[in-house]
Amino acid sequence: MSGEKKYYAPLTPSIIIEFDPNVCDGCYPTFREPLCVKACRMDILLPNPYDRSKPPILIYPDECCECGCCVHACPKSLQGAIKLNWPTHKLPRWKRKETGEHFRVGMPNPPPPNPTPPVGGWYPEVKRREER
Amino acid sequence: MGLNQFVVEWPYPVNYDGINVIETDVLVVGGGISGSWAAIEAARRGAKVVVAEEMDVFSAGPAGCDHWHNAFDNPACKVTPDEAIETMERYVMERGIPFNPIGRYITYNESFKTLLELEKLGAKIRDTEDEFKGAPFRDEETKLLYAYTYDVKCTLRVWGQTFRQALYAELVRLRVPLYGRVLITSLLTEDGKIGGRVVGAVGVHTRTGEFYVFKSKATILCTGSFDGGLRIFGYLGYGFYSLHSPSMAGVGHNAAWRAGAEFLGIDARFRRGTGHGSMPSYATGNPSNTWYPCTIVDADGKEIPWIDPLTMKPVSSIEERVISDLRGYKALGGPPSWPETTPISHAFFIPSVAQDFLERVKRGEYKLPLYADLPGMPEHERRAIFGLMVAQEGKTWIVYYNLTRAGFDPNKDMLQSYWFGGRHLDPIANLFTSAHGGFIHDWDFRTNLEGLFVAGDACFYGLEHAGAAVSGRWAGAKAADYAKSVSLGKIDWDQVERERKRVYAPTAKTSGVDWRELNVAICTVMRTYVNDLSNEEMLKIALKWLDELERGEAEKVVARNPHELTRTLETLSALSNAKLITLYTLERVRRPNLKGFLTMILKSSGEVEFVVRPWRWWLLPPYAPTYRENYERHKPW
Incomplete structure (x- = not known):
């Protein structure tokens, strides 16, 4: 019943997951599938069906659970190959203590990025110790 | 192409x-x-x-x-x-x-x-x-x-x-x-x-x-x-x-x-849990879990009080929040009395922000909105909360990534907090x-x-x-x-074939209902009838409508590719699970004074059997009478 039948996925014009085509190479040819696709917990990223070295394609953006595993798994995450854009209605907000100014993620004219890395770095090394 | x-x-x-x-x-x-x-x-x-x-x-x-x-x-x-x-x-x-x-x-x-x-x-x-x-x-x-x-x-x-x-x-x-x-x-x-x-x-x-x-x-x-x-x-x-x-x-x-x-x-x-539809979790300030023991302040910078759950007395310093001995009791000594309303946390009775806080807002003592005062925390706590816990625990790595890229600086900025004894202040969450x-x-x-x-x-x-x-x-x-x-x-x-038939049924249709629609329909029934106010009548009505969904719309669900099939199968399970939850809740409503563990089993006849297990069944025969003996007896290494 399947053989000749073609299957499609409808797309929605949403950029909850956004790729920079100048940075993302679809993990080609280093990995068998793009690591964001491998990591996606809802399986809503498809390897680019037309050119594997181009960014993956987002299907069913409404299913995104915002876990950010795709960004975390990306070998070029720190170069901005992939972004998770939280939905507009859920953008975190903050207030600067000294000045009382209000900010939110994704605002026009944002403050400069804070370059401080996490404690232990963005990707602490995971290395097995042989003694057991 | x-x-x-x-x-x-x-x-x-x-x-x-x-x-x-x-x-x-x-x-x-x-x-x-x-x-x-x-x-x-x-x-x-x-x-x-x-x-x-x-x-x-x-x-x-x-x-x-x-x-x-x-x-x-x-x-x-x-x-x-x-x-x-x-x-x-x-x-x-x-x-x-x-x-x-x-x-x-x-x-x-x-x-x-x-x-x-x-x-x-x-x-x-x-x-x-x-x-x-x-x-x-x-x-x-x-x-x-x-x-x-x-x-x-x-x-x-x-x-x-x-x-x-x-x-x-x-x-x-x-x-x-x-x-x-x-x-x-x-x-x-x-x-x-x-x-x-x-x-x-x-x-x-x-x-x-x-x-x-x-x-x-x-x-x-x-x-x-x-x-x-x-x-x-x-x-x-x-x-x-x-x-x-x-x-x-x-x-x-x-x-x-x-x-x-x-x-x-x-x-x-018993409503409980975090999850669906809230603000990105831990990307908002809060005083617990990952963010413990972060100070929360109101719109004027006034600190929200913390309460010792055992003595119900205010906890005045950050040190008291984190050192149990400073709170005047030993973690395990036990309190003289234990108020029914005591909030309990898995790290043993840690302080929490005062639960009557919202009442105090209404009385004008505090002013919304609230903020997590990271800049006001000692440096090592600030760095532990945001640079270690939020950044490194795994699921919230993206929170650190997104917030710092957007210019958030924990040394200067107070993240808005929607947390309060549940998420009453979260505009999105409806748990x-x-x-x-x-x-x-x-x-x-x-x-x-x-x-x-x-x-x-x-x-x-x-x-x-x-x-x-x-x-x-x-x-x-x-x-x-x-x-x-x-x-x-x-x-x-034969069992395999029956399951195959069930699993692929949604792929054979060309028109009908999308899983999302069925999902929301289940959701509506559950939110309407099965909640903390449920009575027997409501639960019976819920069962009727869930049954009807099962025989009606669930039979018409369409999946156009394997991905949609996956979501469809999840939704069909959810429908069956919704009935389970409703059935169980109904049984609990019917037994208001029940002590012990109420469990349920599907019998081969298709009937649901309810079983009451006695208190401490895990220390009754065939098990040993003490925790230690059972642990030693069953330890696999």
Whole structure:
């Protein structure tokens, strides 16, 4: 019943997951599938069906659970190959203590990025110790 | 062919006719924390083991760990496992708060040892860079970092993002076959009979639609908690959020229930849980969990008071929040009286922000909105909360990434807080709980079904990350031993065919109902009738409408590709689970004075049987009369 039948996925014009085509190479040819696709917990990223070295394609953006595993798994995450854009209605907000100014993620004219890395770095090394 | 703006060709070969048959000693259903540990332990014991996981095991399960809990076996911990279980029994279980005494006691004795095992696999658990040198939560010798109550030392702050990777690497190293993107939809039982020995499972590939038949001597259900129901009972819109793995949609629970496993149901009258539809969690300020012990201030910068849960007196300094001895009682000495309203946390009665706070807002004492005052915290706490906990626990790595890129600076900025005794201030969250159901198991993590084990959050009343790891290892060892003593059971191919027919029915239709529509319909019934105000009448009406959905719209669901089929199968499970929750809640409403554990079993006749297990059934025959004896008797190493 399947053989000749073609299957499609409808797309929605949403950029909850956004790729920079100048940075993302679809993990080609280093990995068998793009690591964001491998990591996606809802399986809503498809390897680019037309050119594997181009960014993956987002299907069913409404299913995104915002876990950010795709960004975390990306070998070029720190170069901005992939972004998770939280939905507009859920953008975190903050207030600067000294000045009382209000900010939110994704605002026009944002403050400069804070370059401080996490404690232990963005990707602490995971290395097995042989003694057991 | 170019990329059409609105449709893309499915890149995977679709084959709804394909069947793969796999034979194994141990089948692990679910490759998250408990499943990974189960598979590793079974493989180390020489069993042939495979993992079937709806996602890729690469990022399956919670994908991180916020705190490593219940490390009462830590030599530096002030509290022993026996003191801990006694306290939890007295102050937690006797108050009807969900708690798994078997899983917890075993965890109390194995938690820290398991963390050290994880470290051998490459996980980072120590402040080797000395970033926190001199901080009150750091042990200078071991470089371990503690949380909540720094003098008790039963909870650790860890680099949770490394945990998933370490386990995955070990599974690959051990060459455990990982069947990723395979959703297990049903367990197979001997002769296809409900209540019979579990002899395997069937599932469907979420990309190709191929069918999988696993034949196993032992099967371990590691499908997480029922919390995925939060997704299913939530209205999906742009961006749902679940603290737990989104694959925990209750499909595994439903499969084990239909096979006849004894289930401790979910009483929907007790709303609980975090999850669906809230602001990105931990990307907003709050005073608990990851953010403990962050100071919360009001719009004018006035500090929200903290309260000692035992004395109900205000806690005046940050030190008092984190050092139990400074609060004037010993963690385990017990209070003179215990108010019914006391909030209880798993790190033993830590202070919390005053629960009557919203009333005080109404009286004009405080002014909304609220903010997490990171700049006002001591530097090591600020760095621990935002730079370590938020950044490194795994699931919230993206929060650190997104916030710092957007210019958030914890030294200067106060993140808005929507948290208050639940999420009353969150504009989006409208929680429907479904947490804390699960399968009854013995001290070997065996269920009532021969050949079926359970671990992690699928256990009755659930287990957190350390408990998932410990129970996974334990169940993996027991399942491997059991598999040595039996041969493969006989698969009933009629049962396989029945399941195949059920699974693929949505792919044969060309018009009908989308799973989303059915999902929201289930959600509406549950939110309308099954909640903390439910009475018998409401619950009966709910059952009627759920039945009708099952016979009506659920029969008309259409799936146009394997991905939609996966979501459809989850939704159909959710519908069945919604009925379970409603049935269980109805039974609880009918027995208002019930003491003990009410469980439910699907009998081979198709009837649902309710069972009342007595208080402390886990210490009654055939089990030993004390926790310690049971632990020693069943310890697999």
